[in-house]
Amino acid sequence: MDSAASTAFITFLLLLPRLCASAGDKIELGEQLLPGKPITSDGGAFVLGFFSPSNSTPARQYIGVWYNVPERTVVWVANREAPAIITNQSSSSSSSVPKLALTNDSNLVLSDADGRVLWTTNITTVVPATTTSRPVAELLNTGNLVIRWNGATLWESFDHLTDTFIPNMKVRFNYRTRQSGRIVSWKDSGDPSPGSFSYGVDPDTSLQLLIWNGSKPYWRTTVWTGYLTAAEYLTAAGNMYLNVVDTDEEIYLTLRVSDGASPMRYVITNSGNFQFLSWNMNSSEWNTIYSWPTNECSKYGYCGPYGYCDFTAEPVPTCKCLADFQPASGEEWSRGSFSRGCRRKEALPCGGGEFLALPLMKVPDKWVRKTNLTFDECAAECARNCSCEAYAHAKLSTSSAKGDINRCLLWVGELVDTQMMGQTPRGRAGETLYLRVPAGFASRKARTNVVKIVLPALASSFLFTCILLVCFCKFRDNRRKQRQKRLMTGSVYTSSEFVDENPAKDLEFPSIRFSDIAAATDNFSKPFLIGRGGFGKVYKVTLENGQEVAIKRLSKDSHQGIEEFKNEAILIAKLQHRNLVRLLGCCTEGSEKLLIYEYLANGGLDAILFGMFMSSQPMLLKKNRAW
């Protein structure tokens, strides 16, 4: 560094604290935010200010919150539909510019150069005259703009979604009003007013999420099977924790990230893509990690009624007809026009036929949900109804079921928007769809094609269509006794065995008694210790049947709470990948938390336990095909 540069640098360092202090992160009562004078959150992650997305004249000015990265990335816009127009005359005098001010009825009000109100928060709380406390608007370091008064949050921008989800925002669905938080695309890159595409929870079912083009579905996630309540993703940008919170009033999904994670966002673009992007500090650009729909075939209803998009087809996903169906028009189908879909090869007599299990499917849209039916009752209900073409059943784990944990879906009309998910880079996905076929068909099929049908369905995807699998480490005594017996006889379950294609079955991992583990490791003595990391120590033990397992004992001061502990268990359960370790069981007792893994002799274990889970190496970023 030459001396001029170093002097400049030192001057910069000296100035830094004062610059930060003067920037501020609040608008106090009576203060105004003016064009060209943005404020920055305390922590520096986000900026609130006026921006102009296009270089049109006269310039249209919007109030927005953007990521504080070199490429201005707006995540929230206040006045999407009501820009402030800056004309030559108005910009010449500083008294006549648009401004955002906090009024003493605790509302933020955006007014244009002529004083007309363009946008306002609609807070009706009346501030009592006696109080000395004043309202304040503050840009939090999460990107949330909040108005607080007397310790209460009166308004927050996170309740008013635009086109972007960022960590800590909530994707809500209200059971009573059946209203869902939807993000709506910009019209185009220069115009934040609402465009034609939106993304959110399907208000008709609350069991799936959709991208809409106007009012028409454009793309659909898989249907919620209810396994998911929390999950963790390790990405190069940092760890992400996904939580589903289900109350009587609403269900919401929220994403948190570890401290120091790179900026990340989900956005619905004006061309209809729902994308997950992460800021790459090295190249100073946004990397698109995932983008849905991934291809034509996966668009809503692309393969027509009774057709499905086969994601396992090579080299690209292709439309096919469901078993025992053929193209409605062979000629159109061969030309690549699938909209007319497929029809049955032979008509079925009323109530006739049997059901073929199609695993790993994104089940069709437009079902009828029957309440309070077990798997068998669900199957019987479909079988005895002439017009029932298919059924699928899952057990929901949350109270969204309102006392009814059975999710029995029947299809009495055309089967639209079906997809074979197959094996994804993050595990197998989808669920089993039971399709009505002619009697004897399923058994004929089974003889010729056993392998395809026996693959167990592993996962369901819900929020952001991440593929999720859940291990619920529940520690109820009654169940525990049964499992201990299994461990003691040496027949430890592997996690894949717990995830059967019949979701009604027990999905829980064995919970193993702490004292048994202490005994097996000679009270966690040195000879059994094979490694240690930031979160604790890892021991190797040989079970009665000769199977070698690794036991990770989380250190008591790791501050890994029960939620994070569950998250790790869930994460590992999801990663049924040949290069990854299997989780066999877990144990928590008092402050002790242990995870029991398959032991990989060839050194893979260290890399995984110490590399991936303890220092969170990039993982998902390496894989880029997903849906």
Ligand SMILES: *[C@@H]1O[C@H](CO)[C@@H](O)[C@H](O)[C@H]1NC(C)=O
């Ligand atoms: C605004 O000012 C520029 C020059 O400063 C001029 O070229 C332009 O015509 C003016 N526009 C209007 C609308 O007055």
Ligand SMILES: *[C@@H]1O[C@H](CO)[C@@H](O)[C@H](O)[C@H]1NC(C)=O
């Ligand atoms: C704001 O408060 C002042 C007194 O502090 C009062 O005179 C004025 O009417 C208030 N304005 C509004 C818009 O409530």
Ligand SMILES: *[C@@H]1O[C@H](CO)[C@@H](O)[C@H](O)[C@H]1NC(C)=O
């Ligand atoms: C505030 O309320 C008015 C009238 O109910 C409504 O037209 C306007 O859209 C609301 N503004 C916001 C920002 O919610």
Ligand SMILES: *[C@@H]1O[C@H](CO)[C@@H](O)[C@H](O)[C@H]1NC(C)=O
């Ligand atoms: C969205 O819908 C509009 C109107 O129906 C249509 O013109 C447009 O092509 C659709 N966009 C896509 C990407 O399908």
Ligand SMILES: *[C@@H]1O[C@H](CO)[C@@H](O)[C@H](O)[C@H]1NC(C)=O
């Ligand atoms: C940025 O570069 C560093 C050092 O080269 C590397 O360790 C890190 O993984 C890179 N980050 C990303 C997001 O590519």
Ligand SMILES: *[C@@H]1O[C@H](CO)[C@@H](O)[C@H](O)[C@H]1NC(C)=O
């Ligand atoms: C389901 O069945 C249980 C017990 O039979 C009953 O208490 C509950 O009210 C039923 N729920 C619905 C939604 O029918």
Ligand SMILES: *[C@@H]1O[C@H](CO)[C@@H](O)[C@H](O)[C@H]1NC(C)=O
């Ligand atoms: C079949 O089920 C559908 C949906 O539940 C129902 O509307 C229809 O009446 C049933 N048909 C018969 C014959 O039971």
